[in-house]
Amino acid sequence: MANVGVIPSAYESRLSPVFGETHLGHPRQGKLGENDAVGWEVFSEELNHASVVDGVRLAKAKISRFPHKNMKHLAEAIGESKMPSKFIVSDGVFSMDGDIAPIPAMADLAREHNAMLMIDDAHGVGMLGANGRGSLEHHGVASTDVDLQMGTFTKAFGGVGGYVSGDQEVIDFLRISARTYIFSAPLPPAIAAGVTEAIDIAEREPWRREKALENAFYFRREVESRGYETLGSEAHIVPTLIGDELKAAEVTCLLRLRGIVAPHARYPAVALGQARIRFVMTCQHEREQIDFLLGCLAEMRETLNL
Ligand SMILES: Cc1ncc(COP(=O)(O)O)c(C=O)c1O
Structure with a gap:
């Protein structure tokens, strides 16, 4: 909902007569009128999450998708764009591949x-x-090199709800323009309190993310050495490519029978024929558990002919 509300309004935040000409340092380009439907172009990374895709669809903009992490392509497309305003949007960590976006290059282009x-x-x-x-x-x-940082409390923070951060003026404008924010109930207080505490824990206890990333590093190295592809994963999300949708479902079922919860991602979440088991390592996984999982996967590679 944060993406669906924020993205269509983001362009207007530059035009808003409410806050004058200066915010983000960009000159105001006049009032939003009918012809502004063609006034901006959104450059959206091809592996962006579905909610980003939906936000982009709702924006009255020309839409250009750029290939995954291909900065050369993005530079060319943005250089050739005739639109007066441009908007680049990308996931930071890609949810199905676990790799990290080249944000410095995007910030330079922006x-x-x-x-x-x-x-x-x-x-x-x-x-x-x-x-x-x-x-x-x-x-x-x-953070000043990126106009808007959006996130959700459903992942590391174990809660629910989305947020966006940016310059005060932009956020003030979004408060009165992002439709999913205005026309939907806010977070319940109990969730807000839980999430606030979770953020404090994340600040106080860095060992949690360090251990999760160590676990992911270990699992990735070991699963690759057993012949699985991990699709460029760099973070705590470690996909193992299976390819065939039915086989991926079978691996998930067999792992479940061994006490391991490891959902598979398949079309339409990922491209057809690119089904994968999407492992997520946390600080609560112990080395023996990961080794047990690796043993199961090695065995399945043989028995299921993966
Ligand atoms: C990159 C990205 N953005 C947004 C979302 C949406 O998050 P939520 O589940 O909190 O709606 C997800 C969820 O998987 C995601 O991976």
Whole structure:
């Protein structure tokens, strides 16, 4: 809902007569009128989460998808764009592949072309960076180099609900323009309290993310050495490619019988023929459990001919 509300309004935040000309340092480009439907172009990374895709669809903009992490393609597309306003949007950590977006390159392009940049850091916040601040901290990118950082409390923080952060003026504008925010009930207080505590824990106890990432590093190395492809994973999400949808479902079922909950991701969440088991390592997994899982996977590779 955060993505669906924020993305269509983001462009208007630049135009809003409410806050004058200066926010984000970009000049105001006039009032939003009918012709502004063709006034901006959204450059959306091809592996963005479905909620980003839906937000982009609702934006009255020209939509250009760029291939996964292909900055050369993005630079060319944005350079050729005739649109007066440009908006780049990407996941920080890709939910189905576990790899991390090249945010520094996107921030450079945004600066060069006076584009807005939005990062959906659902999987980065609480997990990446020395202080758990997410993909930007992981890359050493200042938060001021990204216009909007969106995230969800459903991952590292174990709660529910979405948020977006950015310059005060943009956020103030979103409060009065993002439809899913205005026309839907807010987080219940109990959830807000739980999430606030979870954020404090993430700040206080960095060992949790360190151990989760160590576990992921170990599992990734070991599962690859057993012949599985992990699709460029770099973070705590470690997919193992199975390919065939039915076989992936079978692996999930067989793992379940051994006491391991490991859902598979298949079409339409990923491309057809690219079904995978989507493992997520946490700080609560112990080495023996991971070794047991590796043993199961090695065996299944033989028996199911994976
Ligand atoms: C990148 C990304 N953005 C947004 C979401 C939506 O999160 P939620 O489940 O909190 O609605 C997800 C969920 O999987 C995600 O992976």
